[in-house]
Amino acid sequence: MLSSTLVSLLSKRVCSTRLSVSHQIKFVAHTTHPIPTACDTLSFQASVLAVCKSLLPGWSRVTEIQITTIPGGITNDLRMVVPASGDSSSEPKTVVLRVFGIGTEKFLDRIVETDALHELNAAGFGAKCLGVFSNGRIEEYLQNVRPLSHTEMGTPGMTKNIANLVARFHKVSVEARKTKYSENEKPKTKNSHQPAQTWDVMRQWHTAATAPMDLNAQTVSVDVSKKLNSLDLESLKSDIDAMEQQCATVNSPTVLLHNDLLPGNFLWSDDHDDCMSKQSDHDSLDSLTLIDFEYSCCGPRGFDLANHFLEFAGFSCDWSLVPDSEARKKFCQEYLKASRDDVDVKQLEQEVIAFFPVSHLWWGLWAAMQAKVSAIDFDYAEYAAIRIGEFRRIRDDV
Numbered sequence: 352m353l354s355s356t357l358v359s360l361l362s363k364r365v366c367s368t369r370l371s372v373s374h375q376i377k378f379v380a381h382t383t384h385p386i387p388t389a390c391d392t393l394s395f396q397a398s399v400l401a402v403c404k405s406l407l408p409g410w411s412r413v414t415e416i417q418i419t420t421i422p423g424g425i426t427n428d429l430r431m432v433v434p435a436s437g438d439s440s441s442e443p444k445t446v447v448l449r450v451f452g453i454g455t456e457k458f459l460d461r462i463v464e465t466d467a468l469h470e471l472n473a474a475g476f477g478a479k480c481l482g483v484f485s486n487g488r489i490e491e492y493l494q495n496v497r498p499l500s501h502t503e504m505g506t507p508g509m510t511k512n513i514a515n516l517v518a519r520f521h522k523v524s525v526e527a528r529k530t531k532y533s534e535n536e537k538p539k540t541k542n543s544h545q546p547a548q549t550w551d552v553m554r555q556w557h558t559a560a561t562a563p564m565d566l567n568a569q570t571v572s573v574d575v576s577k578k579l580n581s582l583d584l585e586s587l588k589s590d591i592d593a594m595e596q597q598c599a600t601v602n603s604p605t606v607l608l609h610n611d612l613l614p615g616n617f618l619w620s621d622d623h624d625d626c627m628s629k630q631s632d633h634d635s636l637d638s639l640t641l642i643d644f645e646y647s648c649c650g651p652r653g654f655d656l657a658n659h660f661l662e663f664a665g666f667s668c669d670w671s672l673v674p675d676s677e678a679r680k681k682f683c684q685e686y687l688k689a690s691r692d693d694v695d696v697k698q699l700e701q702e703v704i705a706f707f708p709v710s711h712l713w714w715g716l717w718a719a720m721q722a723k724v725s726a727i728d729f730d731y732a733e734y735a736a737i738r739i740g741e742f743r744r745i746r747d748d749v
Contacts, residue, residue, distance in 0.1 A: 406482025409442040454724030466527035496618040514685035521606035549650035560719035603651035610646035612659035653702030715739035
C-alpha cells in the first residue's frame, strides 16, 4: 500500500504540456515511445515497462513492474513504479512516472520546462529528471523526505528555512527561462534587465480561459460552462493591464520565480522530524528541499512571496490563515538577510501587498483554464470563482 507520506509528497497541483518528440532534450535519455492515457490495464503496464526499459539502463533485465497510482494530482497522472521481477540489483529501485495531462499543452511549454529542470537540478534543486518520453517523464523518487504541513510552514524555525531557500532560488540564473530575443529585439545594452514574464503568462492564460468551450467534450459540463460564464472572464483582460501598471510603482526586482510555493513543494528530511517540535532546532537549510518548477518564470519577487503567504489558506481558501503583517515582517527580514539585500523591510512588505490581488487573478485564470480541459475530479470552476471573487474584492485596496 502506498504510504500517506508518499501520497502527500506527490499529490500536488502541477501543470504540464506535451513534449515535441523532435526536440532532443539535453543530458537525459529520451524516447519517442508514448504512454497512452486511455487504454486497458495490461496495455498501460506494457507501455510503462517499455518506456522504463528504454530510459533506465539499470532496468534492462526487468520483465515485470508494480505500478501504484499516486492520487491527488490535479493535472498529471502520477504513478510510483517498482521492478517486480528481473535483476534484483536494478537501479534505481523506485521511480516516479509523470504522464502529462490531456489539453495542458495550452498552458506551458514543456520543452522549456524540461530544459529548465536540468539547470535547476544542476543547481541543487528538485527531483532529478531521469528520462523523457513523448507525453511525460520519469523522475527520481526522493527518499526519506515528506512535505510540510500548513502549520509547520509557519513555525519560526521553518520560516527562516523557507525564506533562505526561496532567496537562494531567486538568485539562480536559468537560461531556459529567460526571454529569447530576435536580432532586432535584443536589448541595446548588456546590462538590460530580464523582463518580467508574469504578465504575458497571465494574458496567455486569459486567452485560453476565454476561448469558446467544446460542450461535447467529456470534461466540460453545462454547469461548468454556466459557472465560468457568470465570472465575466472577458473583463479580466483590462484588469491584467491595470495590475501591471499599478504594481510597477513598487519596483519589485525581476528574479526567477517558483510561482507555486505551497507546503507540498517544501520537503523536510525525516531524519530531522524530532527537531520539528523545537522552535530553534530545525533552522537547517540542508534539511529542506524545494521541488516542482512547472510554473516557474522570470517575474517580480513580490509576486512569489505574496503567492507563498496566500498558500497558507490552502485549497479551502481560508484567508484567516494568511500570515499577518508581523509574521510577514519576520519572513521578509530573513529573506533580505539571505539575499544580502539592503532594501528596507517595509519596502519588501509593500511589494508583497501590491501582488496579493495579482496572485488571486493568476490562480483564478489557471482554474478557469483547467475547468475546460481537465478530467481530474476537482471543482476548478468553483475554485476559479473563489479566487477571482477575492481578486475583485481586494484589487482596489492596495
